[in-house]
Amino acid sequence: MLEERIITCINCPMGCRMNVQLEDGAVKSVTGNTCKRGETYAHQECTMPVRMVTAVVAVKDSPMPLSVKTRTPIPKAKIFECMKELSRVTVSRPVHEKDVVLENVCGTGVDVIATRNLL
């Protein structure tokens, strides 16, 4: 199946609008990019888009939440599922930056870790 996607490159302020031709989910061609980085990004974005997720989780006996992030980017399609899992998490003090708050979020193999100390 042939498919055409138009995406914006995020590597620099040029923001090249790229036209990506896909066949059965595989990238056939990329046009509109100015440099090689655009092509690399187009491949990544059209075959396996990933995003870092940053959020906050509840803290026991406190109205102030704790900021967290996925240790590495996770598949873009899992973002809302990840948020849902995080909404069920409540941590207790003390927590240190880099402590694991939730293991293997949504089966991605990626842990969610604290991004600040909560002492």
Add this chain to the structure above:
Amino acid sequence: MMEHLKKDLVIVGGGPAGLAAAIAAWEDGIRNLVVLEREHQAGGILRQCIHNGFGLHRFGEELTGPEYAQRDIDRAKELGIPIQCDTTVLEVTEERQVTCVSEQEGLQIIDAGAVILSMGCRERPRGALGTPGTRCSGVFTAGTAQKFVNLEGYMPGKRVVILGSGDIGLIMARRMTLQGAKVLACVELMPFSSGLNRNIVQCLEDYNIPLYLSHTVTKIEGRDRLTGIEVSEVGPDRRPIPGTQMHFDCDTLLLSVGLLPENELTRGANVTISPVTSGAEVEDTLQTDRPGIFACGNVLHVHDLVDFVSEESFRAGHAAAAFVRGNLPKAETVRVSDGEGVRGVVPQKIRKGISEEVRLMFRPAQVFKKASAVVECNGREIARKRAMIFTPGEMAVVPLKADVVAGLDGDVTVRMEVGS
């Protein structure tokens, strides 16, 4: 109860700028110093910027705001730098007398050998826009909403429109969406967004949030709480075009319409303020025109990247340390001015007869493609930086090499040149 103290260096503000300045001064041997911070903790605005993307230039990795701040806080702690929190500075005089107040220390007057101003910036509020409509609740600046959601743990609303497409507005569009709100639109007065492409893609396009360029909010509706807004297209004169109104049912309007350096204290110290940057006029040392008073970070000019705030503030810290030691003599300067297509070059003055690298920072007045930033002295070209694109949303930096600076024999102008 009033305490009268003497310090070699007082740093006003414990965000990334103040922390970097304090670390640099300490490393140069200044021990009798204090950082005065208004909030309960140091870290400044980074504490509420829980998204990542900070620190790529300085640390070679992408950190979240709290992580970036913590690195400087840890370093300051390790060195033993005193950070006095919950303390509001009321006045800085041109003789460098700092008046501050806090619950734990009461009123304090500090005679300072040098002062570094690092108070950051604040958001333009609704009142600065003159948007017609009722004075209902539900209208927030994006940064206030960010504080509510990320630090205080509550959501300001459920159906949201964002006015302004600066990075904070874009970041909040995603944040509110992830937290369960429906973000209906992002509305931008200009025909282009001042936000990073990355944020337009990852904060709006990822969540199918429409971006209306050349549009603005023309009415705010609601008695107690916001119930809706009217959005109109604007013409090239940025005035609403009659008949183009669209209506959005929403309970929240977030404003992301620009940042202004917070210079009340600076004005009180009789420091000359640039009408272009809204920050102090400084020499290459970051010293203002009041001897011994320095400025760095967003209080000097609004930056896009905290990495550049830190870099600038380290330089301010070193220079302030030199001043305290008597190693920063008053020098003649040459003037640095904005030429065609350039807005707000910092520093505005360069000392004559020095041979150190000087970084000129400014914003292009519009988008320039395949262009150069050209630096001239007495009409002679002394530096040039070429790029595929210059945009107002990204601060441009042109370094002047030490030997070029040593040879300055007159006023300097920076201008944009298209082509070549």
